[in-house]
Amino acid sequence: MIPFSPPHIDQKIIDEVIDTLKSGWITTGPKTYRFEQELARYCGNSHTVCVSSATAGLELVLRWFGVGPGDEVIVPAYTYCATANVVLHCGARPVMVDVNLGDFNISVEAVRKALTRKTKVIIPVDVGGWPCDYDELYRLVQEHRDFVPSSPVQEKLGRILILADAAHSFGARDKGKKAGTLADISVFSFHAVKNLTTAEGGAIAFNLPPAFDAEELYHYFHVFSLHGQTKDALAKTNGEWRYDVMEAGYKANMTDLQASIGLVELSRYESDILPRRRQIVHAYIEALQSFPWAEIPPVETATRQSSFHLFLLRIKNITEPMRDELIRSMRQKGVAVNVHFQPLPLLSAYSRLGYRIDDYPVAYHHYEREISLPVYYTLTDEQVHTVCDALIASVKELLPA
Ligand SMILES: *Cc1c(COP(=O)(O)O)cnc(C)c1O
Numbered sequence: 270m271i272p273f274s275p276p277h278i279d280q281k282i283i284d285e286v287i288d289t290l291k292s293g294w295i296t297t298g299p300k301t302y303r304f305e306q307e308l309a310r311y312c313g314n315s316h317t318v319c320v321s322s323a324t325a326g327l328e329l330v331l332r333w334f335g336v337g338p339g340d341e342v343i344v345p346a347y348t349y350c351a352t353a354n355v356v357l358h359c360g361a362r363p364v365m366v367d368v369n370l371g372d373f374n375i376s377v378e379a380v381r382k383a384l385t386r387k388t389k390v391i392i393p394v395d396v397g398g399w400p401c402d403y404d405e406l407y408r409l410v411q412e413h414r415d416f417v418p419s420s421p422v423q424e425k426l427g428r429i430l431i432l433a434d435a436a437h438s439f440g441a442r443d444k445g446k447k448a449g450t451l452a453d454i455s456v457f458s459f460h461a462v463k464n465l466t467t468a469e470g471g472a473i474a475f476n477l478p479p480a481f482d483a484e485e486l487y488h489y490f491h492v493f494s495l496h497g498q499t500k501d502a503l504a505k506t507n508g509e510w511r512y513d514v515m516e517a518g519y520k521a522n523m524t525d526l527q528a529s530i531g532l533v534e535l536s537r538y539e540s541d542i543l544p545r546r547r548q549i550v551h552a553y554i555e556a557l558q559s560f561p562w563a564e565i566p567p568v569e570t571a572t573r574q575s576s577f578h579l580f581l582l583r584i585k586n587i588t589e590p591m592r593d594e595l596i597r598s599m600r601q602k603g604v605a606v607n608v609h610f611q612p613l614p615l616l617s618a619y620s621r622l623g624y625r626i627d628d629y630p631v632a633y634h635h636y637e638r639e640i641s642l643p644v645y646y647t648l649t650d651e652q653v654h655t656v657c658d659a660l661i662a663s664v665k666e667l668l669p670a
Contacts, residue, residue: 271655273605274462277646278530285529292525297495298503300525304532305472308457311535312449314476316487319528320494323436323458323471325521327392328355329494330454330473332519334390334430335420336361341387345375346612346629347636348394352434353613361389365613367629372567373397373581376631377405386415389423390430395438395448397609397641398464398576399567403443403451406431425480432456435474439465440543441576448576449474459527464542464578465534467527494521542646546577549644549653553580556657562586562664564638579609580642584664589637595663596640602659607641 289300301319309317320326336342340361344353345368353363366379373396380391391410393401410416410429418424433452435441441448449455454477457463459470473490475483495501497518505512534542550568557563564583568575584592592608599606612632614624626633642656 271604271643271648271652273607273641273643274645275647276461276466276468282530282533285533286526289525289529294503295526296524297501297522298525300528300532301523304523304528304535307532307535308449308472309474311539312447312455312474314449314474315483317449317472317474318487318490318494319523319531320471320473321521321523322460322469323434323456324351324355325494325519326456326471326473327351327432327434328358329490329519329521330430330432330456331355331359331361331390333490333493334422334426334432336389339387340389340419341385342390342392343375343380343383343388344392344613345394345396345632346614346624347373347396347610347632348434348613349436349610350613350616350618351436352392352394353619356392362387363613364388365624365629367631368396368635370631372399373635374399374401377402377409380406381409384409384413384415384429386417388413388416388429389419390432392432392434393452394434394436395441395576396579397566397581398437398439398441398578400438400441400443400448400451400573400575401433403431403433406452426453426478430454436460436463436471437578438576439463440538441574443573445572450476453477459531464546464576465531465538467523467531467534470523470527470531472523491522493518496520543577545646546644549648550575550577550580552650552653553582553642553657556654557582557660560661560664562668577644580644581609582640582642582660583635583638584640584668585638587638587668591667592638592640595660595667598663598666599640599659602662604656604659605643606656608636608639609641610636612636 338360342356346365347368356363431452433455435455436458438448455474457472459467497516500512613619614626
């Protein structure tokens with residue numbers, strides 16, 4: 270069986286984790302701080318804060334921005350539930366919009382139509398690692414005249430915040446800039462299945478206008494993600510035990526055990542991991558693009574490059590049950606595939622709140638025909654061929670010419 274997305278844990282990672290275990294410091298400490306600096310250096314933004322997950326990172330940012338009851342946050346209908354769950358956690362309303370026809374990302378035109386005086390944040394999602402149209406989104410929020418600030422931070426920004434759900438797009442780029450510098454704030458996920466993993470974890474990359482002191486924000490988010498406590502455990506080890514709690518903060522810090530995995534992953538990300546993922550994706554494109562039933566997702570243009578997190582293939586002229594049959598058939602041939610994503614209105618938690626899939630026809634049309642093929646560092650060329658053969662045979666069985 271070719272699995273969908275196994276983690277790649279080699280001796281180098283094991284050694285680094287053992288080093289941390291033996292160091293006497295296993296929670297947030299020197300390795301987390303180093304990982305943060307190296308993440309920021311890689312992306313090209315000034316400051317990055319590591320947290321326990323992307324979900325926690327997104328929620329911390331919404332709360333820092335003062336998002337609460339009565340506010341609206343625009344999210345795409347086509348995403349993982351975390352993007353919208355955090356909006357609900359804050360007591361605000363997720364305003365769902367449809368996605369583009371040509372890719373899986375939020376439609377800027379749909380965002381424009383959804384803007385109101387209550388809109389505080391837009392959360393674009395770089396689905397599969399393909400960056401959204403941030404230039405267009407910036408134009409939109411800069412032209413929008415109806416922003417009504419209701420917190421000091423909102424006053425300072427003076428417009429809608431663009432908060433990228435960059436869970437998939439670490440390493441992606443657009444016009445020479447990497448993910449992490451494309452939106453005001455970008456949140457990465459280092460969950461086990463993501464491009465770069467720390468088992469569980471995430472990072473908040475700051476790229477706000479100069480009115481915001483990035484150094485100050487970095488310290489604020491450290492405190493805010495650790496109970497609001499002015500000193501972390503490491504800072505108290507020098508005998509200065511007394512600390513204060515500035516506000517009822519959250520518990521969402523990253524540990525040095527996680528950071529040690531991330532440090533090794535990051536050290537070979539650009540030279541090794543990303544090029545291999547790119548090769549695999551291009552091998553799929555090469556093998557499949559001549560088939561009339563294959564709809565290939567955009568992964569690279571002259572200016573934009575995916576992080577090659579997912580290969581979101583669509584099969585033309587099939588229905589949802591046929592797609593599911595295709596997945597079963599590939600499984601029988603020894604290949605695990607997946608579906609990204611069920612649009613949120615299809616999920617009970619969201620249909621119960623009144624969201625209706627009929628309002629997001631593009632999202633549904635993408636979903637019903639979508640299968641994600643395996644993409645990961647250790648997938649061999651031979652396995653890529655096996656995946657393609659299984660797919661081509663399964664489609665032939667399903668769609669006799
Ligand atoms: C994985 C994922 C998240 C959540 O990441 P965690 O680190 O598991 O919290 C958020 N958004 C998208 C689009 C994801 O795929």
